Amino acid sequence: MTSKSSFLASSKENNKRRIWVWVVSILGQLILYPGVLMAYISRIHFRNGDGVYKTVEDYRLALQGAAEDALGFQPLSTFPIALLAIVIAVQGFSYLYDRKKVDMYHSVPVSQKRRFMTIYTNGILIYIIPALISVLAAVVLAAAQGIVTGRCMAECGLAFILNLLYFLIVYHTAVLAVMLTGNVIITGFATVILLGIAYIAYTMLMVFRENFFGTATYYFVKSRFSGSIVIEHSNKISWLKSVALLEDVIKTILPIYGKWLVAALLLLALSWLCYRKRPSEAAGKAMAFKQFNSFIKIAVSLVAGLLAGYIVYDATYYNTVITAFSMAGGTVLCCIVMEAIYEADIRGALKHFVSTGIAAAASVFIFCIFQFDLFGYDSYVPEAEEVESVALDMGPYQNYWEWYEADESIRYIGDSEFLRENMFLTDTAAVCELARKSQGMDLENAQDSREVRILYRLKSGREVVRAFRVDLGDSSNEELLNRIIGTPEYRNGFYMMTKEDVETAFSEMEREWTVTYTNGTIETDLPPSESKRLREMWLKDMEQFDFTMAHYNRPCGRLNWNVNDSYISMSFPVYESFTNTLAVLEEYQAVYPVELRAEDVLSLEVTNWHYLDQEQYFDTANTYSYGAQASYVDTQHSVRKEFTDPEEIAAIVENLYPSDSRSDLYWNDSRILDEGYEVVVTFKTDSDYPYKRGYFYYKFLSGQVPDFVVERTAFDAED
Numbered sequence: 001m002t003s004k005s006s007f008l009a010s011s012k013e014n015n016k017r018r019i020w021v022w023v024v025s026i027l028g029q030l031i032l033y034p035g036v037l038m039a040y041i042s043r044i045h046f047r048n049g050d051g052v053y054k055t056v057e058d059y060r061l062a063l064q065g066a067a068e069d070a071l072g073f074q075p076l077s078t079f080p081i082a083l084l085a086i087v088i089a090v091q092g093f094s095y096l097y098d099r100k101k102v103d104m105y106h107s108v109p110v111s112q113k114r115r116f117m118t119i120y121t122n123g124i125l126i127y128i129i130p131a132l133i134s135v136l137a138a139v140v141l142a143a144a145q146g147i148v149t150g151r152c153m154a155e156c157g158l159a160f161i162l163n164l165l166y167f168l169i170v171y172h173t174a175v176l177a178v179m180l181t182g183n184v185i186i187t188g189f190a191t192v193i194l195l196g197i198a199y200i201a202y203t204m205l206m207v208f209r210e211n212f213f214g215t216a217t218y219y220f221v222k223s224r225f226s227g228s229i230v231i232e233h234s235n236k237i238s239w240l241k242s243v244a245l246l247e248d249v250i251k252t253i254l255p256i257y258g259k260w261l262v263a264a265l266l267l268l269a270l271s272w273l274c275y276r277k278r279p280s281e282a283a284g285k286a287m288a289f290k291q292f293n294s295f296i297k298i299a300v301s302l303v304a305g306l307l308a309g310y311i312v313y314d315a316t317y318y319n320t321v322i323t324a325f326s327m328a329g330g331t332v333l334c335c336i337v338m339e340a341i342y343e344a345d346i347r348g349a350l351k352h353f354v355s356t357g358i359a360a361a362a363s364v365f366i367f368c369i370f371q372f373d374l375f376g377y378d379s380y381v382p383e384a385e386e387v388e389s390v391a392l393d394m395g396p397y398q399n400y401w402e403w404y405e406a407d408e409s410i411r412y413i414g415d416s417e418f419l420r421e422n423m424f425l426t427d428t429a430a431v432c433e434l435a436r437k438s439q440g441m442d443l444e445n446a447q448d449s450r451e452v453r454i455l456y457r458l459k460s461g462r463e464v465v466r467a468f469r470v471d472l473g474d475s476s477n478e479e480l481l482n483r484i485i486g487t488p489e490y491r492n493g494f495y496m497m498t499k500e501d502v503e504t505a506f507s508e509m510e511r512e513w514t515v516t517y518t519n520g521t522i523e524t525d526l527p528p529s530e531s532k533r534l535r536e537m538w539l540k541d542m543e544q545f546d547f548t549m550a551h552y553n554r555p556c557g558r559l560n561w562n563v564n565d566s567y568i569s570m571s572f573p574v575y576e577s578f579t580n581t582l583a584v585l586e587e588y589q590a591v592y593p594v595e596l597r598a599e600d601v602l603s604l605e606v607t608n609w610h611y612l613d614q615e616q617y618f619d620t621a622n623t624y625s626y627g628a629q630a631s632y633v634d635t636q637h638s639v640r641k642e643f644t645d646p647e648e649i650a651a652i653v654e655n656l657y658p659s660d661s662r663s664d665l666y667w668n669d670s671r672i673l674d675e676g677y678e679v680v681v682t683f684k685t686d687s688d689y690p691y692k693r694g695y696f697y698y699k700f701l702s703g704q705v706p707d708f709v710v711e712r713t714a715f716d717a718e719d
Helices: 007-018 019-049 056-071 075-094 100-106 110-142 149-180 184-212 229-242 246-277 290-315 319-343 347-352 352-371 415-421 428-438 476-487 488-494 502-508 528-544 545-549 579-586 612-617 644-651 661-665 706-711
Strands: 387-393 399-405 409-413 449-458 461-473 514-516 523-526 557-564 569-574 602-610 639-643 656-658 673-683 695-701
Touching: 007 019, 007 110, 007 347, 007 399, 019 056, 019 075, 019 110, 019 661, 056 514, 075 110, 075 229, 110 246, 149 229, 149 246, 184 229, 184 246, 184 290, 246 579, 290 319, 290 352, 290 661, 319 352, 352 461, 387 415, 387 428, 399 415, 399 502, 399 656, 415 488, 428 449, 428 461, 428 476, 461 476, 476 488, 476 545, 502 528, 523 528, 528 557, 528 579, 557 661, 569 579, 602 644, 602 695, 602 706, 639 644, 639 706, 644 706, 656 673, 661 673, 661 695
Parallel strands: none
Antiparallel strands: 387 449, 399 409, 449 461, 514 523, 514 557, 557 569, 602 639, 602 673, 656 695, 673 695
16 A cells, blocks of 8 residues: 655655765855855955956956856856766665665555655755755855846856756766666766767767778867767856857757757656666666666677777777777677676676677777778768758968947857858859869879868758868869859858958947058058958959969968957958059058068078988978978078178079968969078168068078078088
């Protein structure tokens, strides 16, 4: 007969056995919220005493930021909440580990559902009541300091709900682990496995993909599968903490609430089902349901084999044969250990070789997938008619940002995000053909190999991300490249300057912009009022831009836009054919030739790094470009000479290009500059050109180093 005692009475009785867990929860959350808040405030006070904050307003804003950090999206909360959830779950249902306690609990006239819900509900209360008390105490402390804002309270509420859902997922996972196991040690392992096995498996598979597949890339991937609620909570909290606008926080967090709530309910249903089906004799044993032993063993052992394979692959410098054996060996070893745990006897390790053999064969098959590309990952190029549009990362480095009209501010965004949202190339045939040609490219003999990362937007709605290499020096690629980068879709998707946000920013923040034009040595400030006209003229000139034009011509200068007291900047090359842009610049006498005038140069200091003569210092010298080797070269083996003779200076300067402008040469042959030499130019002080004062760095154009420079900077040259 079922007891007629109320649910409340059962709950009170259960709580008497859980006093120490209440104490842990209260103390832990008092530290997590009021404690962290006071630590943050103390740090601000200390820094203010050191004079870090120049004004009272800066000091006040810092305190408000500290309150938001402590009460809102707090990255420090991830692991304490998870640990608390596990402790509450294991302690609440720990009676299932003892056969005598199981018999005693089951002898009490209380329904199975009442018993489960009593323990389960008390577990939630043990978390939520101390959490509410701690958060309210922290709010009172912050209010007493006068640093509570509307944003702070909004984040506090949103973060509380997010943390509650996170607690429920970890709590339900730990409850499920208890139901599947028979003792606390195995429960601990099971909880860690349930929370982390998907993350480890996914990470290992992605690592193998990147190491074995030449076309693998994470670029353009909008969000990566975390595989673990602990990792996801940490990532989401950190990201939400950095979002500037509260409305953006709300838009982002609502879908997370829905997803996590569904996950929590599914885990709860599964835990309840396992509780109902759990046999009483499972107490004290490793696993409660023997029918799942083989499946669990195979799954865990495969992940262990992947981890072992990765460690060996890295340690043996990519020896694939040893990696294959280590994956199979790691899988088999894990199977043996798990069988011994199942049987609670070392002799049990020799049982069930069928499932062990299946696991080992599966690990070898996984290795073969990567080693031999069984599913054609690297060879995949969609048919042009299957592709709706394409975005690709190909071009010189750019800064990207967004203009927020709400508070008239500019904020930086990542390049992959900008390209994804703005580039929609419709000549998919050109892109697919270029990608297909890259599959047969001989990298060792390629003239000028560049990596291209691409996002295929398929008509089916699926997105595929790949990376391939294209040889800019192969003339047969010229037409395809013109069809790609010589289009309005490419310009509108790659250059920030084409966006309407820029014009809005120019009109709203005109006085805060600084605009300069430089030829690499002479820099001229232009009136901010001309920024809009310069933008319009540059865009008009860019209509002629394509690969052929950029590949066979060097820029004659560079336009720079900067926002004062900000990291926001944009730089764009100017070519001699950009007549509209140059006409505006001529009005302000800003145009000077890139070529130096010998009569303006006081002296030249030429350094010959002797990279080719130092190859004995590199085990893999041929795998590095000259630029990459520079950081490894022993400078004691370089030769530096000064040139002051006017005739020698004249012979040298006609073959130089400013190092500061090398990024503008992206579309030119990568070997256009000779990285083996560095030239430091010192100008005379009486030149009628407005050279900036100081030292200026130049490079020789490839193949144009004068013979007397080569001779004077040789190792055996006489002083």
